Amino acid sequence: xxxxxxxxxxxxxxxxxxxxxxxxxxxxxxxxxxxxxxxxxxxxxxxxxxxxxxxxxxxxxxxxxxxxxxxxxxxxxxxxxxxxxxxxxxxxxxxxxxxxxxxxxxxxxxxxxxxxxxxxxxxxxxxxxxxxxxxxxxxxxxxxxxxxxxxxxxxxxxxxxxxxxxxxxxxxxxxxxxxxxxxxxxxxxxxxxxxxxxxxxxxxxxxxxxxxxxxxxxxxxxxxxxxxxxxxxxxxxxxxxxxxxxxxxxxxxxxxxxxxxxxxxx
Amino acid sequence: xxxxxxxxxxxxxxxxxxxxxxxxxxxxxxxxxxxxxxxxxxxxxxxxxxxxxxxxxxxxxxxxxxxxxxxxxxxxxxxxxxxxxxxxxxxxxxxxxxxxxxxxxxxxxxxxxxxxxxxxxxxxxxxxxxxxxxxxxxxxxxxxxxxxxxxxxxxxxxxxxxxxxxxxxxxxxxxxxxxxxxxxxxxxxxxxxxxxxxxxxxxxxxxxxxxxxxxxxxxxxx
Numbered sequence: 287x288x289x290x291x292x293x294x295x296x297x298x299x300x301x302x303x304x305x306x307x308x309x310x311x312x313x314x315x316x317x318x319x320x321x322x323x324x325x326x327x328x329x330x331x332x333x334x335x336x337x338x339x340x341x342x343x344x345x346x347x348x349x350x351x352x353x354x355x356x357x358x359x360x361x362x363x364x365x366x367x368x369x370x371x372x373x374x375x376x377x378x379x380x381x382x383x384x385x386x387x388x389x390x391x392x393x394x395x396x397x398x399x400x401x402x403x404x405x406x407x408x409x410x411x412x413x414x415x416x417x418x419x420x421x422x423x424x425x426x427x428x429x430x431x432x433x434x435x436x437x438x439x440x441x442x443x444x445x446x447x448x449x450x451x452x453x454x455x456x457x458x459x460x461x462x463x464x465x466x467x468x469x470x471x472x473x474x475x476x477x478x479x480x481x482x483x484x485x486x487x488x489x490x491x492x493x494x495x496x497x498x499x500x501x502x503x504x505x506x507x508x509x510x511x512x513x514x515x516x517x518x519x520x521x522x523x524x525x526x527x528x529x530x531x532x533x534x535x536x537x538x539x540x541x542x543x544x545x546x547x548x549x550x551x552x
Numbered sequence: 553x554x555x556x557x558x559x560x561x562x563x564x565x566x567x568x569x570x571x572x573x574x575x576x577x578x579x580x581x582x583x584x585x586x587x588x589x590x591x592x593x594x595x596x597x598x599x600x601x602x603x604x605x606x607x608x609x610x611x612x613x614x615x616x617x618x619x620x621x622x623x624x625x626x627x628x629x630x631x632x633x634x635x636x637x638x639x640x641x642x643x644x645x646x647x648x649x650x651x652x653x654x655x656x657x658x659x660x661x662x663x664x665x666x667x668x669x670x671x672x673x674x675x676x677x678x679x680x681x682x683x684x685x686x687x688x689x690x691x692x693x694x695x696x697x698x699x700x701x702x703x704x705x706x707x708x709x710x711x712x713x714x715x716x717x718x719x720x721x722x723x724x725x726x727x728x729x730x731x732x733x734x735x736x737x738x739x740x741x742x743x744x745x746x747x748x749x750x751x752x753x754x755x756x757x758x759x760x761x762x763x764x765x766x767x768x769x770x771x772x773x774x
Binding site: 346347348381384385387388389391393394395396397398399408409412413457458461 | 669671672674675677678679680681682685689690693694
């Protein structure tokens, strides 16, 4: 067992240290270095295939990494401390660190055989071992926060895409993560439903001390909401900075091309 | 001249056969319970990331499926005792039925499990559910309802193979009919009655499965 070490103040809550991800001969991420401060809201943008979703998936341990180390809250996520060195993490270690992270998916991935309320109660009961009543209270509270107090007993198939995504946000929040990952959470929604989901994310950012990482195509939202924007290109961060700087006067030629292409289509 | 059908004899042997049918139903029920449980276990083991688990499991399934049930029944009843495992004929028969049909059921479960979208697994990981809870609460409740009809077919198939247990002298329907026939020198009535019994119960079981299916569909549809 590794000995947990407290994260010193000012140390990043998430650190990608020369992380490389390959699929066969294709390098998706090439020695990525990225530090994220506690409470920071980071938007990840870039063309498809630039590796931006992979960043979130690796952090959620849905993908393994080929090289480098990911650190979460002062501890290695992908590795364990052993005999003074680092070894690849086993399932138990992954489960322990992973508990600090929550994720919302592009396609919601709600459990279709459970009501909205049950979706939000499952993990708190089985993983956090909360008593059923407490889990139910917490779930109802969160569903109210996302504006679905009247849909507690609806099944996902009875909800609109926007409502389903809000349930998914409530479900992730029920685990009280320190870090929330949003993977193109509005991309599968009809345009008129995007706003309600973004409003919930705004609210979450304002009311909670969450660290948020979001892969998004909503440039307007990224500009308004994020503390920092990272532009990914070819498995690297081509440019990053404050949103007003990156959107206002991008330096990198790739960023300029990407942004003008995106703005044209709007 | 002997009669084509002897009603007096029919009424005489009917209660005996009815009693034997309880053994047949017992063997079917216990055998299928074992098959359904064991099959699910095999299907899950076969999904293991470790080749040390998945490959032997796949080998076992292929082996059992490729050998006749009758040989498996004989093997368990006559060969197991050589290794100190003495089972009653009924237990050996139920075990063989359960193992044999368990491998078939495992293939059914496997297709059900394969049809669960990857997102369900990923959401379970993101919520930090243990593998046990992922299977118990998320995957299995979604994987099983769609395969109930296929499982039901194997229930009927298993039921129709219970006469094989007569080969190790389990006093189920077939064995009882054979004994009645040889005692009275008349096989027409006992063998025909056994056939009718199987027909009736197959139809009842099939109707029962349709009801379960219907109920699951309604439940899943809300």
